Amino acid sequence: MLLDFALPEHDRKLIPEGRLSGQMPWVIAIMLFLTLLVAAAGLTLADAARKGGQDLARQVTVQIIESNPAQRAAQRAAVTRVLRNLDSVADVQPVPDAQVRDLLEPWLGTGIIDADVPVPALVDVRLRSVPTAEALTSLQSAVRSVAPNIRVDSHSSWMAPFFELMRALVWLSAVVLLLLLVATSAVVILAVRSTLNTHRETIEIMHMMGGTDLQAARLFQRRVALDALLGGVVGFIVAAVVIVTVGDRFAAVEPGLLSGAHFPYYGWAILALIPLAVMALAMLMARMTVISALKRIL
Amino acid sequence: MNSLCPVMPFVPFVALMQSVVEFDNVGLRYGTGVETLTDLSFTLYPGSFYFLTGASGAGKTSLLKLLYLAHRPSRGAIRMFGHDAITLPRDRLPGFRRRIGVVFQDFRLVAHLSTFDNIALPLRIAGIQEKDLRGPVTEMLAWIGLTERADARPATLSGGEQQRVAIARAVIGRPEMLVADEPTGNVDPEMARRLLQLFAALNKLGTTVVVATHDIHLLQEIEGAQMMRLDKGRLSDPTGSLRHPPRPLVLKN
């Protein structure tokens, strides 16, 4: 009953079809544009945090500390072999010495490393699933059998603050989203009231001629729904253009911390629901406002 | 009393005839002031024509508001179309209002609707199909001489033209009762007579007509019309025609 737009022609003629409420569609469009942007940012962050978190938690680095370069290379090969045979391991990448030096150079300065400083050998490991503490220990002991002096670092520990920040931002966008929805609802309610005030006389005349409360409610519901729909469509289209454009810029960024960040496909469904919910709210408000106004005049 | 004798033989037949409206000791008070209408008791019969007169402020519009169900009285009993109008549940009022045509003193045309759409309003509210209402509305426009102004908004019509539209709107649905508040206040005597003919024609088809007016001349226009006179909210009954109309139902004690 809330969605009966399709009024018979004679009902539609009771209130003219022209633009009546003026700014309402545009205000709704602006509010929805902002709401949808915040929703999209929140969804993207949430998605990235979830995916990135999973990837990272499965990532482990084995450090082999050995000052003799020849032994270090031999141990790295052995460790790689052992790890490749473990069931829990998805992928093993020994890091070449040159790359390790590149990684350290910014910290230690050029030229120093080669000669005096013993550089650890690194092996990057991606596990099949997020490891438990026991799994890490057993991996450690398996590796110790071929290289006594090693350390196993789980990436999730040092990346944790970054993901905490991401999660905080997701919460923040949820709160902002909620506030925007409240403000949008307030705009809708005010717009419905002012629409009804302009047409109070008409409603009363119809009422005196035997129009029912529901007839009047349906007319205004439809009016307000059309306004909300117009605002919703405009807001959605502009927001969609912005989201797609910004999404492309994100994709063009060198993969790194933000590599997982793109707007998830299910997000479009959620975004589409927001204007629909605002429209339903507008109709409900129109209906309730008309009926309660009429109840007051017998 | 003597007027009863000639009609006695018809009593068994006419006693079946229902009254359209019965007021019994009705009072109306706005807010907490004095009563605007006091001790009103009268009966309106189907097919009768009533003029309601009285000084400005006597309560004519207030009485008509009770008749077209815009107000409930503060006290007393009202029966309408055979139902108790006081206890009638709110959701049944629209059905009753559709049986009553109203010409408001201030017209109350819908500003954003054309002349045509204003006249068609009661039919559309009643759910009559577009193809079925086009004919009657066009005919009505011709009768009130506004065919040329069918698409005009009320604001662009003269006072008299607006009044004619208000009357057309009230009669288009052939109501069982027509209530008109000063319906000829803004038109010339010629048009006033013409509009009154419209009421008379409707009355001949069985509509009970109540016209509130200051215009004493109108009273002579309709043969057999009865007069109700309001004086400071009380119904004075100079001719006794209300309590003893030339209809047998006066037998109601």
Ligand SMILES: Nc1ncnc2c1ncn2[C@@H]1O[C@H](COP(=O)(O)OP(=O)(O)OP(=O)(O)O)[C@@H](O)[C@H]1O
């Ligand atoms: N809504 C209202 N609230 C308070 N008082 C009212 C209201 N409507 C009418 N009155 C008062 O009731 C009295 C009767 O008013 P009403 O409009 O019925 O008179 P009337 O006979 O129609 O007068 P007129 O010939 O000038 O139209 C007046 O004193 C008026 O001030």
Ligand SMILES: [Mg+2]
């Ligand atoms: Mg009056």
